[in-house]
Amino acid sequence: MNSKQPINCLSSSSHIHYHFYVLVIFLTFTAISAGNETDYQALLKIKSMITQDPYRALTSWNNSLHFCDWTGVTCGRWHKRVTYIVLESRGLEGSLSPHVGNLSFLRKLSLSNNSFQGVIPDELGRLYRLRLLTLEENKFTGVIPANISGCSNLEELNLSKNKLVGSISKAIGFLSKLRVVSLQDNKLTGGIPPFLGNITSMEVFSISRNPLGESIPDTIGHWKVLKEFHSDGCNLYGTIPHSLYNLSLLTRFSSYENQLIGSLPSAIGAMLPHLVNLQLWGNQLTGPFPSSITNCSRLTYLEMDQNKFSGKLKIDFAKLKDISYITLGHNDFGSEEADEMKFIDSLMNCTKLNTLDLQNSKFQGVLPRSIGNLSNQLNHLSLEENQLHGTLPRSIGNLVGLTKLSLGTNKFIGSIPSTIGNLQKLQGNIPTSLSSCTSLSSLSLKGNLFQGMIPSSLSSLKGLRTLDISHNNLSGQIPQFLVQLSLEYLNLSYNDFEGEVSTLGVFANASTISVLGNNRLCGGIVELGLPNCKERTKHKKDVPMFIIVILIASTLCTIICLAYACCKKKNKSKSSQSSTIKRFMKVSYNQLLKATDGFSESQLIGIGGFSSVYKGILDEYKDRFVAIKVLHLQNQGAQTSFMRECEAWRNIRHRNLLKIITSCSSVDFQGNDFKALVYEFMPNGSLHDWLHSSERTSRLNLLQITNILVDVASALDYIHNHCIPTIIHGDLKPSNILLDDDMVAHVGDFGLTRFLGTSSYQNSSTGIKGTIGYVPPEYGLGSEMTSSGDVYSFGILLLEVMTRKRPTDDIFNDGLSLHKFSSMALLDHVIDVIDVNILNVYQEDENFMQNTEANSKKINECLASIVNIGVSCSVDSPSQRMDIKKVVQELHHILDALQSI
Incomplete structure (x- = not known):
């Protein structure tokens, strides 16, 4: 009996332990079950305060599914508690329920790009496990909740693009793990508080477009791992604290449209070598622009215009191979040294350069030939309102990617180089500043996208002998001042001019004037072959209006498409022949029927709701195939589709758009309406x-x-x-x-x-x-x-x-x-x-x-x-x-x- 006693004691102890563990497990599952019910009820409360759900994102939020399977909800694998709520860009409207604070296991709450209104609930402060809070682009009002300090593990806080007011809450200063703070586009005031410097983990700080006021605090120098700092349009004043330049990991620094003063340190490029964006335009910064910026080899955006920088620009851009955007305009550069514009030479290595804006900066000297070595990606070059002199280099014609070129208000002399005609992407109106070129004798702006009327300011160009503005989108009446100029050649072809053509001055000789492709012109000398203006008016009275509308619409579309086709530049060896074919080629139903072998199915290469497309050969194009798009006019909308497409081709011209040859608006052999568009194959x-x-x-x-x-x-x-x-x-x-x-x-x-x-x-x-x-x-x-x-x-x-x-x-x-x-x-x-x-x-x-x-x-x-x-x-x-x-x-x-x- 005695030998068994210890065994009995052990069994008793094990029995007690067993019951203890059962009790613990029971209590644990009871707690989990209770927690699950809490999460379930909290989610239902959140749903109850959402008034609009246009995309039916919350349809699954009902008792037919476990809440862990609801749209936008993620749970932990073991405890089945809500850890993520992600409902971005769902069009949701309403307010955020305070019951969100009951989701005690929540780590991520992202409701960006919705229409939540009202205040951000204080109860968010209960979520001590929360790591990411994104309420960006909603309509939240009120202040940043003070209880946010309870989210002690928060790493990313994004409240941007709301209507928050008041100052930046001191509570944020206690969130020691914050890496990203984004508060831009609100109505916050009270400056950037110095206590934020306590958050030494800060990597991204964005406060742009808030009426903050005050200066940038020196304590931001504590953010040793900071990579991005954005404070644009915040009414900031004072100098940029020197401590900011010690943040050597900084890649993006933007504080434009403020009232910052002082100068930049000469060694800024060595202090901030990883800069990708430097955007300080629209301030009152002074002194020379540091040449050390060339050490920022990753720099992409350099926007420093509208300041008061002065002296010679000494930047060697050769090392900035990734730079795409340079704006240094509206400063006080200028040194009166002969090689003042030499920095242009170093830009030839910047093969990604898209914009170069140097306007109104007191640059002087001669524009170097190296301007033509700039990137073919360059689409905006502005040198206007400086004191540049000499002639424009012919190399400027190499910048074939330009869509905007501004050279006005300088002291250039001589003629505009003919190579400027290579800039076929230039567009927007003819600049009125051309009127200041009083010694100009030849002006060619053909083959661009100029629109509007011929500016009256050109009447001051008394020395002008040759004017070619053909192949643009100019409109209105031909101005009378052209009669007064001593023009020897005037080309107005392929625009959209209207009204009566004069018979005086340059218009008196058919060999010195061209007005082809302007179908709304009338009058002029007989040799131009234009309709009589009075007869046109008379015919309009005699012919029923609906017929006029139909005729004008079909004829206009054909001429528009023809005019577009004429604008396309062809291979130099065939340019004369090709343009002649295109300019005068008109195709009939019969020609298209023949070209496609009777619209044979063997020639069919595609079919859609409004049209069928055939491959064919037109006599005028010899052995070259064309694509002929025949409209299904019996289908509703096909007529409108045809007119839309013709109107589109009238306005566009680009190497990556399908090239149109002509159009056909006619009738078939049964008298039915027939419409087709002809494209390059x-x-x-x-x-x-x-x-x-x-x-x-x-x-x-x-x-x-x-x-x-x-x-x-x-x-x-x-x-x-x-x-x-x-x-x-x-x-x-x-x-x-x-x-x-x-x-x-x-x-x-x-x-x-x-x-x-x-x-x-x-x-x-x-x-x-x-x-x-x-x-x-x-x-x-x-x-x-x-x-x-x-x-x-x-x-x-x-x-x-x-x-x-x-x-x-x-x-x-x-x-x-x-x-x-x-x-x-x-x-x-x-x-x-x-x-x-x-x-x-x-x-x-x-x-x-x-x-x-x-x-x-x-x-x-x-x-x-x-x-x-x-x-x-x-x-x-x-x-x-x-x-x-x-x-x-x-x-x-x-x-x-x-x-x-």
């Missing part, structure tokens, strides 16, 4: 064919794809940002991207075009607005067509190219879309979603195989960057989509990286 077909046609035995490689994407993005940038009026394509998709012999992409089919700011051909709210899968979500809600809609379509197109999956493929259902499919891959392994054919060319390339690991890494980075652009362009919220200018810039960077392999 694209021998490599459409992008859709390359992606999805089984007849294609080869596929596109990554370099070809990137070039195509650059082409398409450049075309969008042109019609969105460089056309007046702005043009919205409305139906961007792979089948509308055509490829020529050199695989250069051309955007076509402007049948759904919208012209912003005009009443012509506007879309109704119920009209067709594109193709399913490529149409942005806001169009489905009745929104008008916008440029951001085209950007969305471009994003989907890009992702389709990279994944070779259509947005309407069967796998995209139950909440999964091409955008989401690609977006998730960015977080994990992007190469898993990339079409395998894309990489084939590199695997067969010897140079690639010699350094496979390094090149593979570079290619993977490029792939991720491209997909990220597509994802950024195709987000649901129009305001958050990537700007098309930025898209073009990023794609060029990627292209440069690929070409270096």
